[in-house]
Amino acid sequence: MSVPVMKVTEMKWPALSLLDKDGIAEFAENLAERYLVFGPVAKGSEYVFAPVGKGEVLELNYHTTILPPKKLLHQPFEVLFSFHEDGIQENIVEQPKQIIFGIHPCDVHAIQILDKAYSVEYEDPYYMNKRKNTLIIALNCSEPAETCFCQSLGTGPFLKDGYDLLLTDIGEAYLVEVGSEAGMELVEAVNLRPAARVALVEKQKVYENARRKFRKRLLTQGLHELLESNFRHPIWEKLKEECLACGSCTMVCPTCFCYNVVDKLDLSLKSGKRTREWDSCMLLEYAQVALGHNFRKDRDARVKQRIYHKLLYYEPQFGTLGCVGCGRCIKTCVKKIDITDVVSRIRGE
Amino acid sequence: MLNPFKPEKAVIREIIHETADTTTYTFSFSEANLQKGFRYHPGQFNMLTIFGIGEAPISISSNNNMDSGVFQHTVRRVGNVTNALAKMKVGDSVGIRGPYGTGWPLNVLEVKNLLLVAGGIGLAPLRPVIQEVMYRRQDFGQVELLYGARTPGELLYTREFEQWRQAGIIVRLTVDAVPEGVTWDGSVGVVTKLFDEMSSEPFDTLVFTCGPEIMMSFVVRGLVNRGFVPEQIYVSLERRMNCGVKKCGKCQIGPKFVCRDGPVFAYAELLTLPEEVLGGVAG
Amino acid sequence: MSKPKIAIYKMSSCAGCQLEILNFEPMLLDLLGAVDLSYFVMAKRENEEGPYDIGLVEGAITCGEEISRLKKARQQCRMLVAFGSCACYGGLPSIKNWTSEREIEERVYPQPHLLESTTAYGIDHYVTVDAYLKGCPASREELLEFVKGVLLGIKPYLRPHSVCVECKLHENVCLFTSQGKVCMGPVTTAGCGALCPANNKPCEGCRGPANDANTESLARTFDEYGLHRSDVVRLFRKFAGMTPEFSRGAEVL
Secondary structure, eight states: OOOOOOTHHHHHOOOEEEEEGGGHHHHHHHHHTTSEEEEEEEETTEEEEEEOSSGGGOOTTOOOOSSOGGGGTSOSEEEEEEEETTEEEEOOOOOOOEEEEEEOHHHHHHHHHHHHHTTSSSOOHHHHHHHTTEEEEEEOOSSOOTTOOHHHHTSOSSOOSSOSEEEEEOSSEEEEEEOSHHHHHHHHTSOOEEEOTTHHHHHHHHHHHHHTTOOOOOOOTTHHHHHHTTTTOHHHHHHHHHOOOOOHHHHTOSSOOOEEEEEEEOTTSSOEEEEEEEOOTTSGGGGBOTTSOBTTOSHHHHHHHHHHIIIIIHHHHHSSOSOOOOOHHHHHOTTOOOHHHHHHHHHTO | OOOTTOOEEEEEEEEEEOSSSEEEEEEEESSHHHHHHOOOOTTOEEEEEETTTEEEEEEBOSOGGGOSSOEEEEEEOOSHHHHHHHTOOTTOEEEEEEEESOOOTTTTSOOOEEEEEEEGGGGGGGHHHHHHHHHTGGGOSOEEEEEEESSGGGOSOGGGHHHHHHTTEEEEEEESOOOTTOOOOSEESOGGGGGGTOOOOSTTEEEEEESOHHHHHHHHHHHHHTTOOGGGEEEEOOOOOSOSSSOSOTTEETTEETTTTOSEEEHHHHHTSSSOBTTBOOO | OOOOEEEEEEOBSOSHHHHHHHTTGGGHHHHHHHOEEEEOTTTOSSOOOSOEEEEEEESBEEEHHHHHHHHHHHHHEEEEEEESHHHHHOTGGGGGGGSOHHHHHHHHOSOGGGOOEEEEEOGGGTSOOSEEEOBTTBOHHHHHHHHHHHHHTSOOOOOOSBHHHHHHHTTOOOHHHHHOOOOSGGGBBOOSOSHHHHTTOOOOOTTOBOTTOOHHHHHHHHHHTTOOHHHHHHHHHTTTTTSHHHHHHHHOO
């Protein structure tokens, strides 16, 4: 992991540079020679983080991706180890260095939350192995989507730390800021135009402009008390009727970390693999134990679990809210269940 | 990097059939050093792997102090892993990682009198507490066990009851039903029925209970009605677990991870959670 | 356990599920190493007599003759499996269940007096069933998991949740929310690898209701998307209209 340098950043790496928009492709290609580079590319009408071989497929004007870049660190499917009669072979390989290019501030914040979840007390070697070999080239958001509400949670639209490089679209070019030693090496390897400090004024304008474009908000003031005192609010009964319990909201969430473990045996029945894949508290089987007892049999209990975990339980667990306002759960919900709307309805707005 | 998900090989040394569906297995790690360094507290659990079948959290039913280079699990056949284990024999090996979780607050709190309330397989994580009491009997005052099972044939560790009684532990038994042809001179009814005849009183007593969640909810309610306070009652919870190390998320109740913050909780702590546990809830 | 003997029975069906066994190709030999396909009329000229360890029944039960063959199959097999959605729920043949038997018979056959068709049911309407392998066709991978489960004496892991979960795990574009195409994915059992949505076709519900399928709510959304009531009914009755969940979805509007 590149160590994010905070306030010191500006003193240590005062140089601001500019990356021309038509130079993005070349820049990405250059990086791809030394790193596995993942960036937003089009998939049908949506975007996904995918390997960027040729820079021109990068779609830096994307709003959001179907799955968060979490998938590059905590994979949807992962082999933990293989086993055979002689023993166990752990699937922890030498990890190639990878770059997440064009990741938005909300998703960077989500990774910082996952960093805590996957390192608290016991380190998850599969996650950490990838994380330590990942560089972050973040992209500040100048055009929030209609489902975005990062501004309410302080996780966007602009990023303050947690990046190796930070790009901001300031019109004719991207302003490039350095956030780490590793980021410095990335810019030194290519020829970037130096930027005058006045570019920061441009950046501020883009920020102010972006801030005004948010259509959703989630008021965090007094949120804990609000949720604690509304566990029996009639809204849960309504959501129980509406929710399809399909699990989509949690599958696309950048801070969800739950997984299920399944052993897959070869037909020989002598060898096989232990695998894990993303799981979801929205699913009926999630809280069911061997004899069949289910601790969250009712759909409203599961709907509540998701929302309470994000907005109430993450804080005592990891010292931060569990929602970064990326809006994916809202966008993906067939029933248009909207976490911001749920909170405002509880507030009686 | 240390891999907390990698089970270590452990060999079945002995198999003791407790009841029709429950068996106590004695294990030791194949690697002598691992076995030597394996220290645990009463109430902790291990993740037990049968390769190719899966992994399940199982409480440890033995006590470190009795350490003879082995540890025990008492397992009821309820799912894939436990059914597969039931087919194994002495000399076969399984995967073990642990110990995990908090355990009973024996070394944390000053304990004088102990009231243990167990139902069915729930006695397994309390057996190490009884063994701890026998190991250092002078540290404890009155120790009483209330134990219920469905039928006399489903009581665990019956061969050890005499030893427990000899150590001055009060053992009171009850069963839900007595099948025809079975002689039974103990009590009949749910475990809370034993409250009427128990010797324990709230003063200077800690209560440890483990059993089906519905049983425990009656136990805590019954005790509170008899003047016990939630702060002196400890319960051991069962939840689904895929990791044991706060990663897979399955076992969460409110902000608590049962695998790490539990499985033993003070009942008072559970009462602060928004989600209902044992029939209690905040506010 | 020694190699289990498997028998494959065909009822009212297209034979697509048994064809899947042949489609195993690279895995077929491995499978044959683990089991004996003792009775498999589609693939073999010489078939063994029962009893068998596992009976895979393909197809819905739609006439008296099938009822008696099914009961015989039950007697011959230690485990009986509903193999594919027709055997699980009545499947495609069950679309006839909401029209009178005579009208259907006349529509299909020139001499309807020669037959006596009955309501199309899944096989558990008549016999005890040990396992269900859903899908149209049934999934090869799930069959394999099931066979391994039998060999090991365990319950295999078959996905109980919605198709949406697999769709997301594979990062498919959501046809429902992104393209406005109505999709049965949110209430349908996964295990198919979200095959249809991955190929740009909405889920048609062939694998029947998922765990906790909230079909009433989905039907209301279909309505909001402008689907005619009769189209909603058709969507829910295409494969598993006889299940309580899909039947509620068909009838809520």
